[in-house]
Amino acid sequence: MNRSAVVIAGGFVVVLGLLLWGTSAVVNVARVAIDAPVGGGPPTTGRDAYRTGQAAYQRGDLVAALAEWTKVAETDARAQAGLGDIYLRGGSGIEADRRAAMTWYYRAAASKNTHAEMALGGIFAEGMGVAVDFSLSGYWYRNAGMHGIPEGAYIAAGYLEVGRGQRADAVDATAWYALASELGHPDAAAARDRGLATLSPVQRTLFEQRMNEFHHERRTGDATLVGPASAR
Secondary structure, three states, X not given: OOOXXXXXXXXXXXXXXXXXXXXXXXXXXXXXXXXXXXXXXXXXXXXXXXXXXXXXXXXXXXXXXXXXXXXXXXXXXXXXXXXXXXXXXXXXXXXXXXXXXXXXXHHHHHOXXXXXXXXXXXXXXXXXXXXXXXXXXXXXXHHHHHOOOHHXXXXXXXXXXXXXXXXXXXXXXXXXXXHHHHHOOOOHHHHHHHHHOOOOHHHHHHHHHHHHHXXXXXXXXXOOXXXXXXXX
């Protein structure tokens, strides 16, 4: 049985119960917070508008959150992702508008906002206002993983292991499990080791090459993946 759900609540994206085809692995709940603001500043700064909106969102005042985040949404990817959350679920007198939600998530993801990338991965997996598309779901989870989210890398690995939305690839799946392990996912090391045990010597070499590519991309910051044209 394949089931996934995306719940947007309290500033978190929660990816629940995603059962991978043909494998007993169960993707852990992924909680990806909107990137926390850093530093200080006077009350009139965009940073403070974001913080005010975040506090309003967390106490359930979506109207206030919408007003504050809209002030800085042209330049703040965190606010863009937050607006995506508000329009995805609606509430407090605000109508859900999934087209608007997707627009804001795409804008945030263009700035490599991992909250938006994880949200898009879940939206395409669940088919929330869009056709279910595991190819696009995997694309966004891979981007989130490459940008440092262990759950994104782990889910992407599971897709590659069983061929969900793309051709199954044992080498790539093992590499993504390895990346997820490096990022701290608690179940990824066992999945990586299981994959490594099945690889031939030639595949092991390809695995090492893939890991070198990952490390180079993350080290240089050149870590936005090329995906389907429909990803944007």
